[in-house]
Amino acid sequence: MVEFSRLHISRSAAIRAKLDYPVIDTDVHTNDFTPAFEDYIATYGGAQLVDELRKAENYRLNSKVDGKDWYQQTPEERQYYRTLRAPWWARVTRNTLDLATYTLPELLYERQAEQGSDYSVLFPNNALAALGAKPENRQALQRAINHYHADIYRKYSDRLTPVAGITMNTPEEAIEELEFAVKTLGLKVINIPGGVKRPIKAIADKYPADQYPEIAKYAYYIDFFGLDSEYDYDPFWAKVVELGVPITTHYGSQGWTGRSSISNYMNNHIGHFADGSQAFAKALFFGGVTRRFPQLRLGLLEGGADWGAHVYIHLVDRFSKRNLKALQNYNPDLTNANELFELFERFGTEITKGYSLGKEELVDTVLGASFSRYSRQPVGSELEDFAAAGIETIEDIRDRWVNNFFFGSESDDRTIAAAFNDKANPLGVKINAIYSSDVGHWDVPDITQPLAESWELVEEGVISEADFKAYVFENPYKLYTEANPNFFKGTAIESKLAKVESQSVDKPLATV
Structure with missing residues (x-):
């Protein structure tokens, strides 16, 4: 019989016991027990839906070339096909208790108390398995998956809630699944892909996918649902706000340029979640989504929080140089031809000897062909990259970047210091870093360690105690309750907040 004695010696449990506020874990990964899961899918949609699930899962985890996956290919074949080294040994296995914990x-x-958590948002491994399904089966499979997870976790809803996977191939499809997940199943958080692959039409028209599948496999772009999207996703964002649903995504970029090694998984892995989520978040920002829907709350998980600060700083820096007024510094029409000609006459005779150029011709030569007065210049909205985002001041950048996005950081991620560095971040803000333990994946070999590892950042002076409180409670609380004020109604968080507040009326727990 398994003894749970570690509860009494867990460092994380000891840390939690000293805190006067709850701990909210925004990212726990669980395994589906395959026999029960597949039986449920079969009952829901028939054996063909199970076959579709298996094909989709195999495609997602282990793409094949000519019928062979990476491990079946020789080194020469990997080089020939440039077969990506995919993730491997990505689950905890030696810690048998934890392996069972993620599955049961x-x-x-x-074991919530042993973990030091009061409430966890769960991401089952099959949450978005339907992404790889055929279009005619995708929605049915996704609906069955969400229904299964809603059913098996419903009795534990005071401390655990699973996400609803939402496919995003079209706004209409996304809205249908969103409404079903929230209104019918009662799920409270959605997990979406940060982008969807679409064919490049100029190539697809010339080389149809059904005739040239190998070309279609590579001739695609990624639609990030905001800037330059093929569809208007505003109806979906509007429905998300209407239903009061926080959005989460674990969008990665393995296989992108610089992350396509055929031999080294770590080369492809480091930083890939940050890059993938950055592409998604910037598309929403520059596409004006966060301007039109300031109530949207989005959790970008597994990429750390430092990239959120990095992008925020660079948005401010670039806006100061590329706003509509400042852009005039680079307007080729404002080059003083007389002054330039005089300077060349005075200082340039050595390099211009033998060349005879008029004033206007000299300007065009110095500026180069791309800035020539004879090339078409941008006009109207083409002039301002910040136009769709509606940015007029740096405060607008803060409101449309810092307020909307929350950045999931693992417990031992020391780069979280950048998120809380209000001396470096413009306007003295702190980025919304949220505690995302990532238990269930290979970077957490022991479920009892993450909270204690986060507290070590306080002991080492990486973050302050106030930052720690924001990280494990205040910011996650904001993510969920600013989207839905009733998110924690009936949960352990509600009861524990009420208990703390009743014990300290004069000392509010937090400003949230």
Whole structure:
């Protein structure tokens, strides 16, 4: 019989016992027990839906070339096909208790205290498995998956809630699944892909996918649902706000330029979640989505929080140089031809000897062909990259970047210091870093360690105690309750907040 004695010696449990506020874990990964899961899918949609699930899962985890995956290919074949080294040994296995914990809802629920958490948002491994399904089966499979997760975790809802996977191939499809997940299943958080691959039409028209599948496999771009999207996703964002749903995504970039090694998984892995989420978030910002929907709350997970500060700083820096007024510094029409000609006459005779150029011709030569007065210049909205985002001041950047986005950081991620560096971040803000333990993946070999590892950042002076409180409670609380004020109604968080507040009326727990 398994003894849970570690509860009494868990460092994370000891840290939690000293805190006067709850701990909210925004990123726990769980495994579906395959026999039960597939039986549920079969009952829901028939054996063909199970076949579709298996094909989709195989495609997602282990793409094949000529019928062979990476491990079946020789080194020469990997080089020939440039087969990406995919993730491997990505689950905890030696820690058998944890392996069972991620698979058994009741056991996970019982070990919450040992983990040092009061509430966890769960990401089952099949949450978005339907992404790889055929279009005609995609929605049915996604609906079955969400229904299964809603059913098996419903009795544990005071401390655990699973996400609803939402496919985003079209706004209409996304809205249908969103409404079903929220209104019918009662799920409270959605998990979306940060982008969807679409064919490049100029190539697809010339080389149809059904005739040239190998070309279609590579001739695509990624639609990030905001800037330059093929569809208007505003109806979807509007429905998200209407239903009061926080959005999450684990969008990665393995396989992108610089992350396409055929031999080294770590080369492809380091930083890939940050890059993928950055592309998604910038598309929403520059596409004006966060301007039109300031109530949207989006959690960008597994990429750390330093990139959120990095982008925020660079948005401000670039806006100061590329706003509509400042752009006149680079307007070729404002080059003083007389002054330039005089300077060349005075200082340039050595390099211009033998060349005879008039004033206007000299300007065009110095500026180069791309800035020539004879090339078409941008006009109207083409002049301002910040136009769709509606940025007029740096405060607008803060409001449309810092307020909307929350950045999931693992417990031992020391780069979180950048998020809380209000001396470096413009306007003295702190980026919304949120505690995302990532338990269930290879970077967490022991479920009892993450909270304690985060507290070590306080002990080492990387972040302050106030930052720690924001990280594990205040910011996650904001993410969920600013989208839905009733998010924690009936949960352990609600009861624990009420208990703390009743014990310290004169000392509010937090400003949230």
